[in-house]
Amino acid sequence: xxxxxxxxxxxxxxxMALQEAEEEARRYAVMPARFTFICMEVHIKTDDGQEMLxxxxxxxxxxxxxxxxxxxxxxxxxxxxxxxxVFSPPSYL
Ligand SMILES: [Zn+2]
Numbered sequence: 001x002x003x004x005x006x007x008x009x010x011x012x013x014x015x016m017a018l019q020e021a022e023e024e025a026r027r028y029a030v031m032p033a034r035f036t037f038i039c040m041e042v043h044i045k046t047d048d049g050q051e052m053l054x055x056x057x058x059x060x061x062x063x064x065x066x067x068x069x070x071x072x073x074x075x076x077x078x079x080x081x082x083x084x085x086v087f088s089p090p091s092y093l
Contacts, residue, residue: 032087044075051075057083 028034042053051064053075060076067073
């Protein structure tokens with residue numbers, strides 16, 4: 001009996017189940033469109049200390065004074081830039 005991926009059965013040895021899970025993880029990891037980030041809390045070490053960003057792709061708010069005044073800041077821009085790089089599809093796809 002073949003198990004559904006991600007649903008280990010007692011008939012399947014743990015090593016085999018883990019191997020299937022790792023294969024599935026590798027497949028998911030290169031398909032960013034499958035992931036929906038609802039809300040993230042990100043702490044950034046700044047030149048002056050630490051700030052906290054809350055939000056998701058394209059929609060961040062920050063605890064810094066600059067954000068309070070301008071509704072954007074270097075921290076929000078930085079996390080957006082970082083995530084764009086992380087979620088850009090590799091050139092080999
Ligand atoms: Zn900020």
